[in-house]
Amino acid sequence: MTATTELKVGVAGAGRVGSVHIENVIETSGLELVAVCTVVQSEIDMVSKIAPSTTKIFKDFDEFISRAFDLLIICTPTKFHKEHVEKALKTGKHVFCEKPLGPDAKTAWEIYDIALQYSTQKVACGFPRRFADVFQEAAARVKRGDIGKIMSVRSQSVDPYEPSEFFTNYIKNSGGIFVDMNIHDIDVCLYLMGGDETPVTAYATGTANMFPQFAEFGDVDDAFGLVTFESGKVMALYGNRDSMQGHHASAEIAGTKGRITANGSPRLLDLLITDPSGSKTLGAKSHMDLFREAFKKEIRDMRDWILYKKEVAFNLKDAAKAVSIASALMDSLHKGEAVKVLY
Template structure:
């Protein structure tokens, strides 16, 4: 069975997914796209030879669309996800699932009414081979209990439309989900520390900042978020356990030596660094859809990340620690 996919929001990320599905992923075909920008719909539909809509509701209702990928602007996700659920169509939504916890609650309520999990959230780091190896070692218990985890999330630069809260709910959300998955625990408290600001930033930003998180058992986690480092897309993670330390290896495939010394190329964006993870993630989703199964992160994961983000955004403007407020996990997600 070929899964016929409708793409809502075929911007940079959406078109990268279309290219992957057309070139290296089996079992899926993008047959329609939707965007509120009419010129983009026309360009993308012409480029890929697919149907084009300016109304996402029309794409979701299209009988030729079996499943939907949502790669649009975060605040637009909630309505389209719920429409997909009500249409009985499986949906893959890029992070964040919703901009806040209330929107995620609305999505979960729709899923519970439907009685089955239809939503997969695009937390692609769970599919990265280096993170998976780290998790396998920690889960095995060979280095004892995890005590501390250090994270670094650095970008070369961000555009002017990057708002002050996006450091948490658009950038830090990656580490928030990855740490929940890596430790198998919920995050219960957060704090934000504010170092000296880089001069290479827009005036409205606190950059860099340090997000401090505590899990249920007391694991201490830090995340340096620095989105204007001027030189590379640099993702680091180091887990400190009772009898060993595990860290991601340097993010390069080749090292050269010559008259300029010893050096390696630096990754510049998420598609370059996590290309393999994106392929594995979308391939697994398409395969699951063809079997009418759910895979990957659930709406609960989207909700839990949103709760931590809400607390983190509060912590940007409040002194001290902020508790993460969450409902009990519904039976559908147990």
């Protein structure tokens, strides 16, 4: 392929995250949105308005995947990821699959094994934090040895309070806070640790004070997780779905020679506003808001990985490992005791 080659792209799913990827594909040079698949009529209407007139829209996945294109971006519910990855690879496509790789550890590792069988096709699992400048700079400094030997990594996701019935229904089918939300923290901790770490045990606890209904389906809105690794490192996680000020994702890496804190204060821009009420910064409203640029870079890097063999931050093994860790944390949360990570 030459520098002028365009990659033809199909996007499966045009909902919350699919719509973000569709917009990014449309505005990214070198990519052409040729097909979209969604079963939701309002999304078909939305895609028809923003996509090029040449983009074909399908309701049936098999009809969609039989079309000729180079890269499939999977933004369908997690329970479909394995089927959609497998069908894309069988029809010769590269794959970008949204997180989590699968709904449980067994399925995630099956997807990993399937991907290994198609060595000439690229398979990525999307985690935007790996493409955010702040985490990339932190990872580069860790790799360079700036803070010595890594001892522990902490990461948190604090999400806005959302009292709607839609949100409760979403949580009910989400797989639980560690699989749905803290998977971002687990993945970024694996990324920041840098090596191929082997998780050993997981312990989780939490409460459902703001959303007591979450307890009925074994979930919490305030979650704490601890994971130990064969190397002696420790991963500490915090997840919260009750924030009144918006979204805040941050991480801290502790090394023998120092520490690095990424996104320590909840702000969207490096902007300090001072007025008679005091000083304040602008917080991010949502995960999509905070990682807007990272979502774009993720897709550009996918393009460059395929077209120019660029070195990228995607790591499919970490994506499967993250599901193993998240599933163990949910298991521990339900049992109230530490569990082995099945890995």
